Amino acid sequence: MDTTVIGNRTGSNLDIIQRIDRLITFLFHLFFQKKFLVHRLVGLLYLIQYALCFYWYCKNYETFKESFLIWSLPLTGLIQSIIATLTFTFLSRTKIDPGYYSDRGTLSYAFIVENTFFAGLLLFQWLYYSDFFYYYINNSIIIDNLIVFLPYILRQLWPKTHFRDSLKNSDKNKTTPNRKFYIIVTIITKVFYVWAKHYIGYFLNYIRFFDLANSQQISYIYLLLIFSAFATTISVFLHTLKFKGYIGPRTSYIIYMASYLATFYSFIQIRDIFFIHYDLAIYVLIGVVINFQSLYYQHIYQIILLILFNSHKFHLIPTNIDRLDFHPIYDRENIQYITTYFCLEPYSIKENVNIWFGDQPCVSMDQSMLIYEWYHNIPSIQWPKDAGFRVGANTLHRYIVINIKYFSSISNNIYGEHVTMTRKKPKYQIGTYEISTNAFQFQRNFADFSCQYHSSSMEVFSALLFSNPEGNLHWPQTFYQLQNSIDIKARDYLIGTCIYEDKYKLPIESRDQICEVTLLFYMKQDDKIPLETCENNRFRDIADEYLPVDIDIPKTLFDINSMYPNKTPDEWAIMNRNISSLTFESNVDHANISESNTDHANILYLTYTNINNYHEIVVLIHSHKLLFILLIWILLLIVGLFILLIVILRTRKYKIYISTNKKRTTAIAIGGETGSLSGWLTKRRFQQYGDDGNTIENEPLTTKHRWTSDSEDSDLSETEVHNSTDFRNVVLRN
Structure with a gap:
């Protein structure tokens, strides 16, 4: 039994060696x-x-x-x-x-x-x-x-x-x-x-x-x-x-x-x-x-x-689009709000996942920027003309993160944002400036803030209000368009107050942020975006001196800005309940990110404009999405039938050509041998592709080498054929 086992192992090893040898020979002959x-x-x-x-x-x-x-x-x-x-x-x-x-x-x-x-x-x-x-x-x-x-x-x-x-x-x-x-x-x-x-x-x-x-x-x-x-x-x-x-x-x-x-x-x-x-x-x-x-x-x-x-x-065609687009894609009946952030690195619970559930948009919120928020019952703000954000690999804003909050769970939605970027540098750049106060500053039913500004001049055109969940503000916490832009220069003081209808009833920590204001501003492109923030009531004496004692809480949108209707947010939402600003499709469930692919000096800019004729066409498409898909399929079917018709017509011509030009093949035997001249030429041609002409000459001409058509042009000249063939023994057969 031991001898048999040894013999089987020896035979198996020999077989492996032979296979390796054949593989090496194959690779050598091939390369x-x-x-x-x-x-x-x-x-x-x-x-x-x-x-x-x-x-x-x-x-x-x-x-x-x-x-x-x-x-x-x-x-x-x-x-x-x-x-x-x-x-x-x-x-x-x-x-x-x-x-x-x-x-x-x-x-x-x-x-x-x-x-x-x-x-x-x-x-x-x-x-x-x-x-x-x-x-x-x-x-x-x-x-x-x-x-x-x-x-x-x-x-x-x-x-x-x-x-x-x-x-x-x-x-x-x-x-x-x-x-x-x-x-x-x-x-x-x-x-x-x-x-x-x-x-x-x-x-x-x-x-x-x-x-x-x-x-x-x-x-x-x-x-x-x-x-x-x-x-x-x-x-x-x-x-x-x-x-x-x-x-x-x-x-x-x-x-x-x-x-x-x-x-x-x-x-x-x-x-x-x-x-x-x-x-x-x-x-x-x-x-x-x-x-x-x-x-x-x-x-x-x-x-x-x-x-x-x-x-x-290169913007050589005149159109009614003087700036590019930045639009929310929403339906007031389903979407409560949409927020948009810039991030150096987006936050995600899973690696390499660009859609996730959660409230944190960025890994480091200190390196993030809230650039836009749309709320279901507040009109969207308008950015200044010829102003935009800088995004790209050479900035802190490599990612755009969109977060959507729904009234209820829905599926197969097309809500999100349409953001178009341009390489054309706008005249002004847009930035955000953060103001916040903590619970330690909370007195009675208001919290004051005051600070001094030290950076380049800026024009504030919008403000976003946010409060701790326990201290709900009277109005939706979103961006509001200011009546007039506010010019803020270095060494100016910023003072203000956040007013609540009722004081907090729940205990809160003194370090908790109970009121935050985000200012949207624009400044010249050459100026540096300020990195400073305004925190708490650092200049209490100035705030006490200049803040009015009695402040009226706005009752309608018109009280904030005359561009808004004289209605409360809820009344305005009811008036526009059936209006949707669907612009471009974006399959976003809760949050989505988009990375800037520009890794070089070309900085991209985000700018904002009103809806244009091109977008109205897309709105029509989104309103009748199934009809549009059906039309696309019909168009593809027509094109497919057109191509099929061409193939059929050409195939018919090919059959007619074959039937009219088909001839009987004449075989030529050489020296009485069974091989044909075409076979001989095939063998001669194969030698030119062979790795070794000496070995090919002695190989039989098998069917796997007979791939040259007798109708092809020969690689041999007429002189070579005459000099290589004894035509005394050539017999023609019909």
């Missing part, structure tokens, strides 16, 4: 043969980078995003494609069939050269969606516009292959068992190519051109680009494996199809971007329709979009 050595080594480098890229993306996206692979992987792919054009010069230059969409024959040289164009486009997108490279590409203007809008005008500098040529030659370049399979997958690939050209290419470039994608959407777009890198570069490697007989033709093509169909996973994850920026999606859809027309119309359309989009981006 380290002297012939085409540079091409092989660069290909190996690309495969290693691709595996590392996929690993880092899945394990830690932040590591991947900041790694060298963002530029090195697509650059290696471009270099590999250029080396291929310099290496495989022996491929047919007159062959119009690409050669990839068949199981019989080699690639055409035009297909190899054409692949450099798509590798270059892929390199551009990888760099374009990188925060580091985007800054330079966006500021280059020329490169930005040339690749985003006019890549297919540059495309005319490359040779072009067509799917239709592969379909027309199906009888010659596809074996009978695989012919139907290859015809079907070629048509699928052709339809996908039209989609990819416009929505992976144009649409995603348009989104980045206007910098409309958030960090989460960019992460899914990079996953899409990883799959695209496989379909662009590794797919050619699959053809090599197929040609050498390592994998079957169907297996090779199914892997290739899986790589490009996997891109739809990313589109599903970023589907909201199509609805939010539906105007760009429609522009691209028009481009899809024009794609079936002549190149002249396609180029004209892209030039028109170039002019239109640049005019919009």
Whole structure:
């Protein structure tokens, strides 16, 4: 028994050693043969980078995003494609069939050269969606516009292959068992190519051109680009494996199809971007329709979009929008209030979660700023003209946090805020100034505060009131628009009082904040935002001297500001109960954060304006959301039927072409042997791809090597054929 066990172990170890030996031999023949050595080594480098890229993306996206692979992987792919054009010069230059969409024959040289164009486009997108490279590409203007809008005008500098040529030659370049399979997958690939050209290419470039994608959407777009890198570069490697007989033709093509169909996973994850920026999606859809027309119309359309989009981006088109938008998305019957904060780092109970339940918006409230609050029964405030907040990586405000309080629990809501950023620097910057008093200052039914201001001059235009829950203020605790702005300069004193209808009945600690006032102000861009705060009643004598003894509590909104109606907050809310200011969709349940993606000198600004005509259209869409979705599906169905009709018409033409041009094949035997001249040429051609010409010469010509069509252009010259063949023994058979 012991001898048997030892024998089994020895046999198992020997089998493992043989497998390792075969693997090493396989890798050596594939990557380290002297012939085409540079091409092989660069290909190996690309495969290693691709595996590392996929690993880092899945394990830690932040590591991947900041790694060298963002530029090195697509650059290696471009270099590999250029080396291929310099290496495989022996491929047919007159062959119009690409050669990839068949199981019989080699690639055409035009297909190899054409692949450099798509590798270059892929390199551009990888760099374009990188925060580091985007800054330079966006500021280059020329490169930005040339690749985003006019890549297919540059495309005319490359040779072009067509799917239709592969379909027309199906009888010659596809074996009978695989012919139907290859015809079907070629048509699928052709339809996908039209989609990819416009929505992976144009649409995603348009989104980045206007910098409309958030960090989460960019992460899914990079996953899409990883799959695209496989379909662009590794797919050619699959053809090599197929040609050498390592994998079957169907297996090779199914892997290739899986790589490009996997891109739809990313589109599903970023589907909201199509609805939010539906105007760009429609522009691209028009481009899809024009794609079936002549190149002249396609180029004209892209030039028109170039002019239109640049005019919009650089504010050259006159509109009724003098500032950008900052609007709450609400329904008075469901939403009690919406607050908006700036944070250096948002607070979340779970790592990498951007929606959570709770009241704390930021990790450090000392580094936060409450910039806006909408209350259900108080009119929204208006920011000063040409004023905005600074946000971005080089400021303390990297995140925007939105907190929503509902009257009752609801689902499938579209409430939140629509915030649009601009790179155009406004004349003034907006900031907040905090005033607070604690319970120690509480006397009878009021609490006074007083302090001295020491920073740059500021204009206060709004104030937010807040009190401890036990000391409810008479009115909603939200921002109120001041009747006139208040000019505050350095060394001015700020004094005031918080009045309560009833004194606290519950015991409170002396350190508890019972009254807080947040002032919204604006100042010149060059002035430094004050970091000081006003706490308690530090100048009691001044407060006692200047504060009036009898203060009337406002009864209506009009008492605060004449711009408000002469109604109480509740009366105003009832009057506007059926009015909703739905602007843009934002799936926010309780709190949501948005990160600034600008990591360089470009500071973004938030500004505010009234609703405009463009927003009114979106309000209409949100009011009839189901109808809008139905119209979108009908439009997509019409486009799909249009494409299907074109495919059917072209398939019918193809069948007519085949029936009118089909001829009987004439076989040529050489020297009475059973082999054909086409088989002999296939063997000769295979030697050029072989790793070792001496070993190939002695191998039998098996069916796995018979992939060259007898209709293809030979790699041999007529002189070589005559000098290599004894035509005295040539017999023609009909």
